[in-house]
Amino acid sequence: MPDKEPLPAEEIRIGVYTCQCGGNISDVVGCARVVKAAGELGNVVVSRTNLSLCSDAGQALIEADIKEKGVNRVVIGACAPSLHEQTFRGTVARAGLNPYFYNHVGIREQASWVHHDNPDGATAKAIRLMAAGVAKARLLEPLEPIRLKAQKHALVIGGGVAGLRAALDIARRGIKVTLIEKSPFLGGHMAQLEQVFPTGDGARDLLKALIQRVVSHANITLYTQAELVGVQGVVGDFTVQICQQSRGISDDRVTAVNVVAPANLPDEFNYGLTTRSVLYQPYPGCYPATPAIDWAHYEDGCLELNGEPLHLQNKPKTFDLAVGAVVVATGFRPYEPPIGEYGYGVLPEVITLPAFIRLLALAGEDERLEFNGRAVKNIAFVHCVGSRQLDGLNEPQPDGQVNDYCSRVCCTATLQATNELHQRYPAINVFDVYEDIRTYGRGHELYYNLASENRVRFLRFHDDELPEVLAAPAGEEHPALVWVTDYLTWGQSLELPVDLVVLAVGMMPNPVDDIIKLLKINAGSDRFLAEVHPKLRPVETAVPGVLLAGTAQGPMNIQESCAAASAAAAKVAVLLGQGYVELEPFVAIVNPALCDGSGECIKECCYEDAISMQPVMVNGTEKVTAVVCAANCAGCGVCVGACPNRAIDLQGWTLKQYEAMVDALAAEDLFALELA
Amino acid sequence: MKNLQVDALVVGGGIAGMQSALDLADQGFHVALVEKEASIGGKMISLSKVFPTLDCCSCITTPKMSAVAHHENITLLTYCEVVALEQNGASYRAQINKKPRYVNEESCTGCRLCEYACPLDLPSAFDMGLGAQRVIRVPFSTAVPQKAVLDIDNCILCGKCENVCPVADCIDFTQTAVTFEIHADAIVLATGFELTPTDAKAEYGGGKLRNVVDALTVERFLAPTGPYGHVLRPSDGKEPESIAYVQCAGSRDISLGVAYCSRICCMYAIKQAMLLSGALPLADITIYYMDIRTFGKGYEQFYQNARAMGIEFVRGKVARIHEDAAQNPVVRVEQIDDGSVVEREHDMVVLSVGMLPSYNPGLIYNVPVAADDGFVAQSAANISPCLTYQPGIFVAGTAAGPMDIVDSIVMAGAAAAETAAYLEERRAVGMAGNGRSPQTTSVKEVSYA
Amino acid sequence: MSDKREDAKKRAILLKQLREAHKETVAHAQEKLKAQQAVRRDICKLMREEPKTVPEVAEASGIPAHEVLWHITAMKKYGLVVETGMCGEYYLYQRVKDGKK
Ligand SMILES: Cc1cc2nc3c(=O)[nH]c(=O)nc-3n(C[C@H](O)[C@H](O)[C@H](O)COP(=O)(O)OP(=O)(O)OC[C@H]3O[C@@H](n4cnc5c(N)ncnc54)[C@H](O)[C@@H]3O)c2cc1C
Ligand SMILES: Cc1cc2nc3c(=O)[nH]c(=O)nc-3n(C[C@H](O)[C@H](O)[C@H](O)COP(=O)(O)OP(=O)(O)OC[C@H]3O[C@@H](n4cnc5c(N)ncnc54)[C@H](O)[C@@H]3O)c2cc1C
Ligand code: SF4
């Protein structure tokens, strides 16, 4: 970029505002002292404090000072910039100033919250930080956001109910959607459910209707057996690489194919309660209806076509797509208890709740419920398996952490299962072993009440006295025993002889380390994908243009997954609807007059195509210098340190500004102000 | 007042309504937001700090209020109610009644000189009757709009406010209600919730025990703008040393006809207990509960932190509360763990009251509520949670049942998506009121006949 | 000048008419104001010279403690009373010396 024209000399009039943050700051920091100290700094014409500057009244105060007192640079000491820097830029812009004539100083996270035990120190620090903010404000330059053309096309990853819902809602807003699903079929875990709370609808009926709308929508393109393998670019203009496996067999040949190999592969759809063949379909009516080859178990010769051996090969194909936004809806997986937890994997009579739901479905119209060839008479459900774990009391997961969260759906899902059980097999005795019953949602408590009416026998444990599941001594009528210290009977130790133990396992996120890395998003300490802020930006990740939908973000039921998915769709529509996106102008900028073309900056830069050598005209002569591509520059500033000629700088965070801030932070004459 | 033509009408200016309006307006749709109170903000604006992040509540709410007020695609109408609705082809014609503020909304600067001049103090509903407000006042310090409102039923018409008001003809004792129409293609109901009244349960003192308060009152005690500026008990201003929470007070209680769980009270009680132990480091805090329902993201960890902080959790059903001679509430509790019944005295007892439906849109909007809980019925609760049984009318936030702020905001976003898609699809088949596309038109004003 | 007087006169007449129209509520509010002023006088007298706690004021005046608390809260909000410290579990309040603000 050529040399900037010098700004017209204008008197710099700084307004400094110290927010009390409703006590969050003022309970510790002496705001009046900060106001006084800031008021004495050069160029400061107004210094005020307010209970809550981000409120309309607070913002009006600033606007009035700009319009009436000629304030032309604004410094606000408040919360972290991530919370309200944008809010105040808007305020400044509304009053007619360039929005970047605004500098946000964090005195809550950096002063009052961290030094609440030392009010004087916190106040002194706030004064220093504000002085540095004022020093920077004197050197602020007007900037314009970088405007990029946006692709009216979104990628949705995951074809569970959340991904389907998100895809549909984006498409309905006239934006093209590509939906990729890793498995060969749509629907995710919801397809494995039967009656779902709170409505009692059939899960696959609901899914079928939704899938029908998705696949018939002109704006949606669908790829099954497809995964994300590469990402470049930024919001509005990502290039993504998708890799799709072969399905194996086309529709016209399906009926003619004969499977020679025995159908002895565990069927994951039924959690291994049944087996399936290498060419399979999870359930009748699934989408796509075409069966898929299970490549992991495919062996040449296991299929025949018209009596001839059929030779198939998985030929994955990879292709590029240009999309403006990405919605991650990769869902959950049920917690898989380690061998031995509550007898799981040791006693055959211990199964998980998702498997039990399949067991009930498979039992169909049977007169009695059988498991392992014996009639089930007594059954115990155990809550919170793999959830609500406590450090020191529970075995950590392989990654060394315990699952310290509640999985939210398992309580109601358990009660729904007990109610269905009672309805179909009223003679079975049901024990429900729990710590707290969390039927929190609309209509959920009715499941609890109904279970009580159905004479489900509830037993309550404490988290430091977990129940135990043991094999019954040989010859007993029931093969398993559940030991519970029950606090509904005042701490009695009870022994429940049962035929089946159902573990209400919680949710874990689907493993998506690859996606996290590719999209540069974060997982929280619970391993689920993290939102920026649960209230301000609940479905957005820290990467602009990457959104979250459904249980990839945390445990949710169907309704909550769909609400989150629609909310993400609304954000996509806001982002891409206008046809362009705006990025912060905090990118590197080269002074071609100083650049000697040595390329030190390119060596250090970690971002693809952010900086390159190109011929430019400087004072009438052509010269090869570094040129920044604003769309790809992350504004990290590594290049600034690398340049031996100080030819490259960061807009909005220039070296000069930093120097001024450092000088202010270290200034001797501030001590007097701090003590004043 | 001019008639308005908009794409969507949002009813209710709590967090859910504001978020729906913003998400629609950001997509280029024109929105009218109608709020019955003098300021938007809903219940959330009176909270102190909010779980699970413990951010200061106004840091989340007030900027949203401000954004609503300044958004070029949003027309904000406070102190207004929809009094009739007519279906006009595929769109709606809402008749709006705007109550008189007795203050000119255009010219009032919110300087509050009138408020200071007014001689009469009244109990302030915003502070649950424990604080005061004048007959004429700006509703609260962060109100949007920052405009005074006069309570004519308590006014002595002394004229003192008018004398000090610096704006000519701003205070107008003769103002009357006005009506006008809003034409909208779609409607979002975000009318929120009410709280179980404290007198609902005779066993808990029937609202007569001064030191038995509801949790919203404690929010005000904890808020920096609260009535006392401290946590004090209402009977005599004593700083309480022992505070107890009674969970499920008004929820999960068939005797009150409320079978459902209110979903927020476990978390807000734990939150308040933590905030109270910050404000009153020496106080003992006990929570009497049946089940602790900390199901949301990060909520269980929040609960475990509270336990680690020394807050006492007692599994037990509170059967009765009475008070001793010094007005200390005495709680009679059946302890689940050992079956014993004990009486314990506290300085103050907080009822973790539940959520009740606030507004029944049956009559005007022809939108049914669910028979078992009274909240707006969802026609496709699992897959399309924002749909009601009335096409073109959607629901968001606690109007559709108890939920916290996070869930209300997410649902508000979902309602915006449903509404936007509905509007877009109607346009595609040429059913839109005027065939307008969202990006190109401005708010049309039709003069009122 | 005369314009202004004219306006003031008009206003006075209008207010009078309005008071007539809202007779009942105005009378009710006036009563409330009178009672409030009387109670406040009693409370303020006690807190003028030295700061007092709510129970102290209540005992000395015979006004129920919760009412005393409300009046003090109201006066504090509008700057007529200030908090000066604590005595045991109670805050101390004092009437601001120079009256109004
Ligand atoms: C036992 C049990 C019972 C339940 N009962 C109910 C009930 O009655 N009512 C109710 O409301 N809720 C119930 N739920 C919850 C419900 O199952 C979930 O809310 C819902 O399925 C979540 O949908 P999702 O789309 O977020 O995730 P998922 O269903 O897990 O879908 C995620 C999809 O993404 C795909 N995917 C994963 N990784 C990738 C990748 N890298 N690339 C591409 N695709 C990928 C997966 O293959 C999958 O198809 C129950 C849950 C359990 C465990
Ligand atoms: C004591 C307490 C503490 C809480 N603490 C927390 C917390 O820490 N964290 C958290 O996440 N949640 C908390 N909550 C829950 C939170 O308050 C609600 O989730 C949230 O306020 C719901 O917002 P809403 O917009 O749905 O409803 P509301 O806030 O009730 O808003 C509804 C709005 O609609 C208006 N309205 C109603 N009817 C009409 C009509 N007919 N016409 C026009 N306008 C109408 C109302 O005046 C109101 O402004 C708490 C709740 C309570 C009671
Ligand atoms: S929902 Fe119930 S079973 Fe599941 S983790 Fe939470 S408390 Fe435990």
Ligand code: SF4
């Ligand atoms: S006229 Fe009414 S509102 Fe105005 S000062 Fe008098 S009492 Fe207050």
Ligand code: SF4
């Ligand atoms: S959230 Fe907790 S206190 Fe509230 S009704 Fe539900 S269980 Fe009771």
